[in-house]
Amino acid sequence: xxxxxxxxxxxxxxxxxxxxxxxxxxxxxxxxxxxxxxxxxxxxxxxxxxxxxxxxxxxxxxxxxxxxxxxxxxxxxxxxxxxxxxxxxxxxxxxxxxxxxxxxxxxxxxxxxxxxxxxxxxxxxxxxxxxxxxxxxxxxxxxxxxxxxxxxxxxxxxxxxxxxxxxxxxxxxxxxxxxxxxxxxxxxxxxxxxxxxxxxxxxxxxxxxxxxxxxxxxxxxxxxxxxxxxxxxxxxxxxxxxxxxxxxxxxxxxxxxxxxxxxxxxxxxxxxxxxxxxxxxxxxxxxxxxxxxxxxxxxxxxxxxxxxxxxxxxxxxxxxxxxxxxxxxxxxxxxxxxxxxxxxxxxxxxxxxxxxxxx
Amino acid sequence: xxxxxxxxxxxxxxxxxxxxxxxxxxxxxxxxxxxxxxxxxxxxxxxxxxxxxxxxxxxxxxxxxxxxxxxxxxxxxxxxxxxxxxxxxxxxxxxxxxxxxxxxxxxxxxxxxxxxxxxxxxxxxxxxxxxxxxxxxxxxxxxxxxxxxxxxxxxxxxxxxxxxxxxxxxxxxxxxxxxxxxxxxxxxxxxxxxxxxxxxxxxxxxxxxxxxxxxxxxxxxxxxxxxxxxxxxxxxxxxxxxxxxxxxxxxxxxxxxxxxxxxxxxxxxxxxxxxxxxxxxxxxxxxxxxxxxxxxxxxxxxxxxxxxxxxxxxxxxxxxxxxxxxxxxxxxxxxxxxxxxxxxxxxxxxxxxxxxxxx
Numbered sequence: 001x002x003x004x005x006x007x008x009x010x011x012x013x014x015x016x017x018x019x020x021x022x023x024x025x026x027x028x029x030x031x032x033x034x035x036x037x038x039x040x041x042x043x044x045x046x047x048x049x050x051x052x053x054x055x056x057x058x059x060x061x062x063x064x065x066x067x068x069x070x071x072x073x074x075x076x077x078x079x080x081x082x083x084x085x086x087x088x089x090x091x092x093x094x095x096x097x098x099x100x101x102x103x104x105x106x107x108x109x110x111x112x113x114x115x116x117x118x119x120x121x122x123x124x125x126x127x128x129x130x131x132x133x134x135x136x137x138x139x140x141x142x143x144x145x146x147x148x149x150x151x152x153x154x155x156x157x158x159x160x161x162x163x164x165x166x167x168x169x170x171x172x173x174x175x176x177x178x179x180x181x182x183x184x185x186x187x188x189x190x191x192x193x194x195x196x197x198x199x200x201x202x203x204x205x206x207x208x209x210x211x212x213x214x215x216x217x218x219x220x221x222x223x224x225x226x227x228x229x230x231x232x233x234x235x236x237x238x239x240x241x242x243x244x245x246x247x248x249x250x251x252x253x254x255x256x257x258x259x260x261x262x263x264x265x266x267x268x269x270x271x272x273x274x275x276x277x278x279x280x281x282x283x284x285x286x287x288x289x290x291x292x293x294x295x296x297x298x299x300x301x302x303x304x305x306x307x308x309x310x311x312x313x314x315x316x317x318x319x320x321x322x323x324x325x326x327x328x329x330x331x332x333x334x335x336x337x338x339x340x341x342x343x344x345x346x347x348x349x350x351x352x353x354x355x356x357x358x359x
Numbered sequence: 360x361x362x363x364x365x366x367x368x369x370x371x372x373x374x375x376x377x378x379x380x381x382x383x384x385x386x387x388x389x390x391x392x393x394x395x396x397x398x399x400x401x402x403x404x405x406x407x408x409x410x411x412x413x414x415x416x417x418x419x420x421x422x423x424x425x426x427x428x429x430x431x432x433x434x435x436x437x438x439x440x441x442x443x444x445x446x447x448x449x450x451x452x453x454x455x456x457x458x459x460x461x462x463x464x465x466x467x468x469x470x471x472x473x474x475x476x477x478x479x480x481x482x483x484x485x486x487x488x489x490x491x492x493x494x495x496x497x498x499x500x501x502x503x504x505x506x507x508x509x510x511x512x513x514x515x516x517x518x519x520x521x522x523x524x525x526x527x528x529x530x531x532x533x534x535x536x537x538x539x540x541x542x543x544x545x546x547x548x549x550x551x552x553x554x555x556x557x558x559x560x561x562x563x564x565x566x567x568x569x570x571x572x573x574x575x576x577x578x579x580x581x582x583x584x585x586x587x588x589x590x591x592x593x594x595x596x597x598x599x600x601x602x603x604x605x606x607x608x609x610x611x612x613x614x615x616x617x618x619x620x621x622x623x624x625x626x627x628x629x630x631x632x633x634x635x636x637x638x639x640x641x642x643x644x645x646x647x648x649x650x651x652x653x654x655x656x657x658x659x660x661x662x663x664x665x666x667x668x669x670x671x672x673x674x675x676x677x678x679x680x681x682x683x684x685x686x687x688x689x690x691x692x693x694x695x696x697x698x699x700x701x702x703x704x705x706x707x708x709x710x711x712x713x714x715x716x717x718x
Contacts, residue, residue: 121485125482137410
């Protein structure tokens with residue numbers, strides 16, 4: 001992958017792995033569904049013939065979208081005429097697995113297509129750091145676990161795969177700058193796309209005070225990679241190139257564009273909440289005391305969400321990725337099983353509204 | 360692939376192979392671009408805020424869509440306000456390669472996104488034998504080399520892979536019935552989706568009198584498969600299961616739903632032309648006398664467009680497909696190189712208009 005290409009967790013790895021391992025994310029996103037439901041209740045509906053449009057920014061393979069989009073549709077349907085079309089646009093990068101997305105929509109028992117035949121899904125395979133839908137057309141926007149992925153890898157991280165765990169000042173500064181730029185680009189594009197009066201709900205990785213979270217998992221990955229270098233499984237240069245282009249934002253980071261008057265590009269913040277999501281995998285362990293199960297579940301999440309990005313740093317990546325995945329997975333899993341501890345998942349949820357037309 | 364699943368040439372084989380081999384189709388579709396351009400000139404444009412929507416039904420990986428959609432956009436742009444959004448919806452089955460489609464749109468030098476920044480592409484991965492876009496929203500529809508693919512394999516073809524070359528009456532009847540049903544389903548769904556006054560242009564495989572065409576290619580495939588059975592490369596049962604769910608329609612087939620008053624579901628036929636497309640590969644051979652090049656080019660077309668469907672009949676398909684492809688390709692190519700002759704490409708092009716709102 002080119003350093004300048006848009007980067008994502010590459011959900012193409014083992015069709016559906018990201019979907020299956022996304023229970024962690026499903027747990028984390030539940031808290032924002034209430035905000036999205038409230039938005040669907042409050043938003044002004046466009047007059048016909050303008051369509052009701054729900055946009056899902058960063059849909060991945062669709063599994064995590066079914067619940068929130070379904071809730072929004074059910075809420076909108078109560079307010080709109082029975083047969084009135086509701087368009088749902090799932091966006092992600094071009095590399096995303098749209099075949100799984102459309103299969104999920106067609107076959108999943110929780111698909112919103114089951115209950116409402118006047119819903120029309122589509123997909124847009126373009127980075128959301130630009131305008132990708134026509135101006136003033138989106139009634140409701142949803143973006144979950146996506147805005148944390150930067151538009152590009154801004155710099156190497158010499159001493160870790162995650163910049164939050166790095167002590168390299170240059171890397172930290174480059175990531176902070178990119179995160180600020182990308183957040184502004186994201187908000188600017190969404191503001192254009194939202195209809196006046198439209199609502200946008202964002203759930204994204206956040207800092208809990210200064211804590212990025214995920215410590216046992218990320219330290220496990222870093223330690224295992226160090227072992228793999230020592231054993232010659234990967235080279236020092238390869239691990240040096242490994243960098244997860246994800247950022248956790250603080251409350252100040254999220255609100256910065258809106259200073260000083262609480263408004264940016266016509267958007268205002270209706271709700272912002274920093275919180276730590278419940279680690280459901282840990283909760284299960286607290287009951288069943290199955291350390292191996294705990295480790296397996298968290299490692300599966302890491303494998304689906306971040307291993308593919310790490311593997312892009314391998315020379316001859318496609319040939320060696322399988323072996324790399326296996327070794328890293330078993331190593332990280334063994335480390336987690338040795339000393340299970342709860343994993344902190346800091347998140348932010350945010351509801352934004354675009355200024356209405358003047359009356 | 361299940362017998363009831365929607366079937367298509369499975370362009371997933373070797374990313375981009377279908378795109379690259381589509382020069383044959385590019386030649387064949389050029390004749391209909393004039394109809395589509397005329398439609399873009401004549402069609403009533405919707406009033407704002409309703410969007411201008413161009414739908415591309417059966418987009419495959421997008422290569423063949425760039426020219427016709429680009430022509431329509433350029434024509435519409437002359438009539439619409441400079442910054443007015445034009446939405447382009449590329450539809451195909453869920454299995455289609457949308458990643459290549461979005462990459463093609465982003466990077467191809469002939470992409471319509473290069474010239475016009477107020478164009479917004481999206482994709483719908485659902486069979487076009489149902490309504491897949493909201494009612495009364497599509498300004499212009501385009502469907503090229505797609506309506507010939509049936510919604511399902513209606514029956515086995517015991518004596519050939521293509522029903523037009525079969526003498527089995529039951530198979531011929533089942534295919535004819537499915538072709539009639541699918542054509543009605545296609546037209547009914549498009550009629551709902553088109554805005555009143557909207558235009559639809561269809562290019563599809565047709566009969567030249569009763570001739571399906573492609574004789575040397577299809578007879579070459581049948582003969583090679585027979586050899587492969589004798590040599591034990593494939594089993595008799597596997598070849599028995601191989602069936603291309605494509606049909607060529609006669610003028611009577613195409614117009615049947617419109618009898619007796621020239622109207623069906625609000626659609627009327629503005630233009631219908633049965634013709635035989637120029638075999639550009641043959642024309643090149645007539646100049647360069649390169650029999651091997653001739654054979655290679657036609658076989659590449661067959662490999663990309665029909666071999667994947669044939670391979671779905673193999674036991675352990677994924678394991679044996681590569682070997683099957685190679686053998687069938689080299690065998691068919693050798694047969695074509697031995698006795699080059701022009702290949703007939705019978706097509707129909709059709710322009711349909713949906714009744715306007717009463718004034």
